[in-house]
Amino acid sequence: MQLKTMLTGLLSAFVAAPAMAQSLEVVGKPTDGDMGFQPAATKLAEDLQWLDGMILVIITLITLFVTGLLAWCIVRYNRKANPTPGSFTHNSPLEVAWTIGPIVILIFIGSFSLPVLFDQQEIPEADITIKVTGYQWYWGYEYIGEDLSYDANMIGAPYTDGDYRKTPEVVAQLEEAGYAEEDFLLATDTAVVVPVGKTVVMRVTGGDVIHSWTIPAFGVKQDAVPGRTAELHFTPNREGVYFGQCSELCGIAHAYMPITVKVVSEAAYDAWLARSKDEGGYVDVREVLTN
Structure with a gap:
């Protein structure tokens, strides 16, 4: 009788075990030492993370370009390499380029970022x-x-x-x-x-x-x-x-x-x-x- 009771209890525990053990995976949480975003679990998050990656590429290219220009100017126009400095006061093509260039970049970024913003603000x-x-x-x-x-x-x-x-x-x-x-x-x-x-x-x-x-x-x-x-x-x-x-x-x-x-x-x-x-x-x- 005791053996039957024990076996019945073990069988009940075995059957109930999956339900008791059932749990949810922890997906979105901060993790020590990790970099980047938490896994995206909505389209909003996927779009935001993609936008962040795209802008990161743009600002990285701009940073490398400006750093390269600075390095070139330091080497090409230092006192030793260029003892007689130029006397010009402006360069119209260059000024037009550094005005239009940033405008084009901002329009490009805005064409992608504004739809993401509207998706957040337009409540379905x-x-x-x-x-x-x-x-x-x-x-x-x-x-x-x-x-x-x-x-x-x-x-x-x-x-x-x-x-x-x-x-x-x-x-x-x-x-x-x-x-x-x-x-x-x-x-x-x-x-x-x-x-x-x-x-x-x-x-x-x-x-x-x-x-x-x-x-x-x-x-x-x-x-x-x-x-x-x-x-x-x-x-x-x-x-x-x-x-x-x-x-x-x-x-x-x-x-x-x-x-x-x-x-x-x-x-x-x-x-x-x-x-x-x-x-x-x-x-x-x-x-x-x-x-």
Whole structure:
């Protein structure tokens, strides 16, 4: 009888293991020692990163060109090589060239950068609309049209507590929530949960002072100004966990109000949303993920 009970328990644990182990990959996060951008998870971020690379090529060529001119002038026109300096005061073709040249370069850059800017500013029709309010020092979220709203605090210390050390208790909280120890200062006790491939519009405002909601991997950043509502949008193309931070100095605990967004499948999102309406948004999305 005991053997049968033990075997039944082991079988149940084996069957349940995949569901318990199911988690999301952390895609967008800062990494010590790395250079460059976080992996782009939206078209907005892809366009921004491409634009940055293109402008980097242009300014590198300009820098090399100007450095070459300086080196040539130093060698060709130093006192030893050119003891008798020229007496001319201007050179019309050269002045026209260094006026028209920069104009052409700026027009070229603008022809690519303005469409990227317009894509950010033109808010499309939303599949999901979420109102986000910045407070000292946490975020409040409300899913518009759904009976769901909740707050998100950094794991490890309430915003009313000045002790932000990574203690064993904090590490245990991170692990229980499915995060790694190095996610301290990045992970929050609740997260914005959205489905992959859907257009999400965030209505951003502030509840006390100016904050700023940003997710680098999405290529979005918007100030949260009290008394005003601004909008940003993104369409994530990859499931995973993405981190951001308040990006506007907002007081003594400004560094301790991170942002966590979890992008999941549409089925997992629908299941999470249905449960969250009953449980106040504090449902761990891992509980509804399927293999």
